[in-house]
Amino acid sequence: MVKKIISVGAILLLALMAMDEALATTVTTTVTTTTIDEEENQQCQREIQTRSFPNCETYLKLEFDRADATIMLPYAKKHYKRRCCRNELSGIDKQCVCFAVRTMMKNMMDSGRLSAEDMEAMLELAGDLPTVCNLRKYPC
CATH class of the missing domain: 1.20.5 (Single alpha-helices involved in coiled-coils or other helix-helix interfaces)
Structure with a gap:
């Protein structure tokens, strides 16, 4: 034993x-x-420092809170998605797309356009954005 x-x-x-x-x-x-x-991050920061993502932000808001966001908008959700993908994210180096999405989310929160609670819930949607735009095979 x-x-x-x-x-x-x-x-x-x-x-x-x-x-x-x-x-x-x-x-x-x-x-x-x-x-x-x-x-x-330094390389990506240099690449996106002059960019803004208003269509991506609007698209994410529409995906997140459909009822409130659609009332005052002049275009349908697919319009903002298309402009986000083609005009705002497509020109960014593939390695920097996720950095751009994270930066966009941080800027939305810092500017008060997004509360901390909404930020947490919206992060998953934002991480899927490069996949939705066919810029990456996997979410951020």
């Missing part, structure tokens, strides 16, 4: 050591990824 307990203890110790090594590797990988993301 004592041998079985020692064997189980040894196995658990080996498993913990293996997990510890895997976690250390993950941390190193994350640090490397963060550095790459920061460089990409």
Whole structure:
């Protein structure tokens, strides 16, 4: 009985050591990824700093809150979607599209056009926008 307990203890110790090594590797990988993301963010920031996304914003609002948003708008939802995809997102480098969407959402919140509660709920819709526009295979 004592041998079985020692064997189980040894196995658990080996498993913990293996997990510890895997976690250390993950941390190193994350640090490397963060550095790459920061460089990409700087490049993307330069690319979109002069752009605005009014049609994308309107389209997202229509998708999110259909009842309130449609009352005062002169065009149908597909008009804003088409202009968002063709005029606002299509000219952006494929690697920067998600950065552009995140920046758009942040600007909407910072300017008061979107509350924190709505922002949280709308983020998933915004992440799907590049897929809806056929600019990416997968959402942001």
